[in-house]
Amino acid sequence: MKYARSDAMKWVKENLRGYSVTTTTPLTPDMEIDFAGIRTNTEKFMALPGVNGLYVGSLYQEFWTQTLDERKAVIAATLEACNGRVPVIVNISHTSIKDSIDLARHAQASGADLIMCWPPYYGPRNDDGVLAFYKQLAEAVDIGIAIYTTTLHELGFYIRPELMARIAEIDTVVAAKEASLSLDKYSAMALAVGDRIQVSAPLEEYYFFGKTAFPDLTPNFIIGSSRPLYMQSEEKPNCANFFAAIEKGDIANAAKSLTNILRVSNELHSRYLAKGVHHLTLMKFISTLFGFAGGPVRPPLTPPTEEEKQHAIGVLRDNGLLDETLAQAAE
DSSP states (O other), rough: OOGGGGGGGHHHHHHHOOEEOOOOBBBBBBSSSSSHHHHHHHHHHHHSSEEEEEESSSSGGGGGGGGGGHHHHHHHHHHHHHHSSSOOEEEEEOOOOOHHHHHHHHHHHHTTEEEEEEOOOOOOOHHHHHHHHHHHHHHHHOOOEEEEEOOTTTOOOOOHHHHHHTTTTTTTEEEEEEESSOOHHHHHHHHHHHHTEEESSSHHHHHHHHHHHHHSSSSSSEEEEEHHHOOOOSSOHHHHHHHHHHHOOOHHHHHHHHHHHHHHHHHHHHHHHOOOOHHHHHHHHHHHHHHOOOOOOOTTOOOOOHHHHHHHHHHHTTTTOOOOOHHHHHH
């Protein structure tokens, strides 16, 4: 590890900035892990405008469709390809505390910089049980821990500010990815624990609000955003421009870039979040339009419909983000 247990928060504040982009898991036609694709994708992820970190094993990486050995192999392959060039956050979420600890120890030993842990995502859960889960995890490893809290029904357990305040007392808990999709809830979380841990909103519109409403409590990074993948291009680096303007305090230009992002997001991202889900298979398809390795998805996931694919191509084309050759090949 790059820091001692007692220095986890200091390391986060000094080293995380910009976007830690979500990664995907390419599969071969026979639905096995495409490790060559992981290596090439990792290079492309790190080259995206505005990206200064990777988030491995997120929902977009289809982690729950993989065995523990496969999850570890994906983590190891990504960390090896990254080779310490940017900070890497590894998701070790599981319904079993023993499996979460196993994944956390593997991530720590493999060179991850932080781990992300959701509350257990199935079965009867309450505040005391979830708190005990995090305490046991923190006792087993020294790596810094980020917490995911969301109202999306995919997860089915929202960590309220009152519980987060109790979790924030754990010495290695350093950050929270707050994805309630509510300004009220986001504000309440930042005001409740933002002086103790870094509360990161994954969506630019909430990050923009945080930087203008309570700048001293809003960190200099966004954990786990898929938007840099397909809401910008090298010619139109909307996400990079947004973050650069925020860092300079240039609200007008930040708002301009945010508008460009939302024009795409409202059609291809936020419309599905409003239904309580991430349309991760659509995002995986879209990533292939930008040259990333993708491949099929394993059951119970299903590919996006042809209508969804053509709609996505049209939105990207209308916003000048899609290479016409790639668009025609996809059609």
